[in-house]
Structure formats: C-alpha cells, structure tokens
Amino acid sequence: MIVLLVASTLLFTATAQNVRLQDLPPEEAQQYIERKDQTLKYAPKIDSNVPALRYIGNQRQHVLEDIYLANQYHGQDGVGGYLYGYAVPDIAKTERKKAGGDLRGSYQYINGGGQEIKVQYWDDGNGFHQIDNVPKILPKQIDDAPEVKAAKDAHLKRWREEAERNSRPVEYPYSGEQYKDQYQSNVNNVDYNGQYSENRQNYEPKPTPPPKEWEYKPSEEEKGPPRGFFYNYDYPVGIIVSKQGNDDYQKRSLADIYNQNRAGFDSQLKYSQASTGASQAYQVHL
Structure with a gap:
C-alpha cells in the first residue's frame, strides 16, 4: 500500500495538469486534496491571433482568437x-x-469597469462571513414630499398607539364567577362511555406499501466503505479578439480550419506543460 501510494504521488507530481483518479480510499483522496495548489490565478495565454470559425448569433464568421490554458x-x-x-x-x-464542517473559499474576477474584484468567504460554524473589495454604493438621502411625510407620520403614530395598547394585559372575558358554574355543568353532562373503545376495535393498521419500481436500490459495491475521487484538467479556451480572419482562411472549409486549430492546440498544450506548465498567472492589461 505504501509503495502504491508513493507511486501515485510521483504520478500526480509529474502529470499534475491532467489527472483523473477514481475509487480512492478517503485518506488517499484527502492527500490529493491537501497537495492541490489553491492559489488564485487567471488562465495564462498560450497563443495569440489564432484563426477560427465561430457562430456569432446565427452567422458563421471568420475570427481571430487568443488561446488561454x-x-x-x-x-x-x-x-x-x-x-x-x-x-x-x-x-x-x-x-x-x-x-468536520469548516468551509473556506475565494474568487476573483474582472468586472465590466476593468476593476479586479477579490472575495474571501468562510463558515466556521458561527455563520457565514465575507471580506471583499466590492465598491460600496450608498443610497442618496432624498427628502420626502409633504404628502408622503404626512402619511409616514400618521402610520408611525398609529403604530405607537397599537404597541402601547398591546403592552397592557387583556382580561379574559369569561373568567368571572358567573361563568364558573355554567362551565362545570357542561363538563358534567358530557357522556364519554364507549366513545373510544369502539374506534379501537374497528382500527386496522394500513399495510406497508410495496417498494416502487423506480425506487433507487444501492448495489452491493455502493454499500461498501466510503470512496473518494480527484481530477485536475487543463484545456484550451479561445477568446475572440477580431471578427476578420485572413483571406486564405475564408476560402477554406470549416473542417480544414478545425483540424488545423486542433493540431495547434495540442502542440501548444504539450509545449506549455513541458516548459512553463500552468503556473504563471495571466496578467490583465487594461
């Protein structure tokens, strides 16, 4: 087991960009989780001005893309x-x-105004907490119109009157001596004999319904000890930087351009993983 764990550790370190591990014991899955770098980094750019065909709305257009990993x-x-x-x-x-329940997370993004927003949040059992640099927009103080102010004052006055009235205990209207004898007479005149025994004799418990055909039934493997998993993937993402490609590409078929782009993506991925990896953060220049 130790040799197997060491071998899997070396495999994870050597090919950290693409890992897919299933059916792991909890202890081994936790080790992969612990070793994963959780530093926030934008996807790095690996190529620029790559010709491609993309659908923009319902129109197929030739574009140029920047490719990110x-x-x-x-x-x-x-x-x-x-x-x-x-x-x-x-x-x-x-x-x-x-x-044990402790949760922590963070994220960052570039908003529409070009500002980088950073957020950290956590839940340690005492509620949800968050710190961020999100711009705070305070509401402006606007004076009420005279009719609105009069309506608010009238509502507030009525609310205070009702609150003061509700703060005093209300006497129960039927607590006087004149109702005591009448209540006792009504109780003594009720006959409960046999009212419940007859119901008990006629009671029949409902049979347990059979299981539904679509009801989920775990297999024998699923009834076993808990298992975990871990995966980590790198993949290319293109962002359109121009809607005008080369004249040469406009004369070619979609299949030809797709095959060439796919070969270029594979080549860039191999070069990136072999030389620089995916560790460099993409710096946004505005």
Whole structure:
C-alpha cells in the first residue's frame, strides 16, 4: 500500500495538469486534496491571433482568437470533505470544505469597469462571513414630499398607539364567577362511555406499501466503505479578439480550419506543460 501510494504521488507530481483518479480510499483522496495548489490565478495565454470559425448569433464568421490554458479541478474524500476550483482568462475560484464542517473559499474576477474584484468567504460554524473589495454604493438621502411625510407620520403614530395598547394585559372575558358554574355543568353532562373503545376495535393498521419500481436500490459495491475521487484538467479556451480572419482562411472549409486549430492546440498544450506548465498567472492589461 505504501509503495502504491508513493507511486501515485510521483504520478500526480509529474502529470499534475491532467489527472483523473477514481475509487480512492478517503485518506488517499484527502492527500490529493491537501497537495492541490489553491492559489488564485487567471488562465495564462498560450497563443495569440489564432484563426477560427465561430457562430456569432446565427452567422458563421471568420475570427481571430487568443488561446488561454484554462484549468478545473474537483476532489471528494467520500466522508464529507471536498475541494473544487477553476481558472479561466478573467475568473478564478476555489472552495474547500472539511469533513468536520469548516468551509473556506475565494474568487476573483474582472468586472465590466476593468476593476479586479477579490472575495474571501468562510463558515466556521458561527455563520457565514465575507471580506471583499466590492465598491460600496450608498443610497442618496432624498427628502420626502409633504404628502408622503404626512402619511409616514400618521402610520408611525398609529403604530405607537397599537404597541402601547398591546403592552397592557387583556382580561379574559369569561373568567368571572358567573361563568364558573355554567362551565362545570357542561363538563358534567358530557357522556364519554364507549366513545373510544369502539374506534379501537374497528382500527386496522394500513399495510406497508410495496417498494416502487423506480425506487433507487444501492448495489452491493455502493454499500461498501466510503470512496473518494480527484481530477485536475487543463484545456484550451479561445477568446475572440477580431471578427476578420485572413483571406486564405475564408476560402477554406470549416473542417480544414478545425483540424488545423486542433493540431495547434495540442502542440501548444504539450509545449506549455513541458516548459512553463500552468503556473504563471495571466496578467490583465487594461
């Protein structure tokens, strides 16, 4: 077991960009989760001005794209803990929850105004907490119109009157001596004999309904000990930078351009993983 774990650790370190591990014992899944770098990074650019054909609305157009190396990962230990995250050109996120319930996460993105927004959040059992640099927009103070102010004052006056009235106890209207004898007489004149015994004799318990045909039934393997998994993938993402491609590409078929682009993507991925990996953060220049 130790040799197997060491071998899997070396495999994870050597090919960290693309990992898919299933049916892991909780302890081993937790080790993969612990080793995963959760630093927030945007997807790095790996190529620029790549010709492609894309549908924009209902129109097929020749475009130029910048290609980024996106990433996503997800792991679960099978006993309540998990980790997941992703990185694309302008958004990065990570979140982890331990089996004991402690949850922590963070994300960052570029908003429409070009500002980088960063958020950290956590739940340690004492409620949800968050810190961020989201711009705070305070409402402007606007004076009420005279008729609106008069309506508010009248409502507030009525509310105070009702609150003061409700603060005083209300005497029960039937608590006087004149109602005591009448209540006791009504109780003594009620006959309960045999009222419940007859119902008990006629009671028949409903049979347990048979299981429905569509009801889920776990298999023998699913009834076994808990198991976890872990995966980590890199994949190319294109962002359109221009809607005008080369004249040479406009004369070619969609299949030819797709095959060439796919070969270019594979080549870029191999070069990126072999030389730089996916560790460099993409810096946004505005």
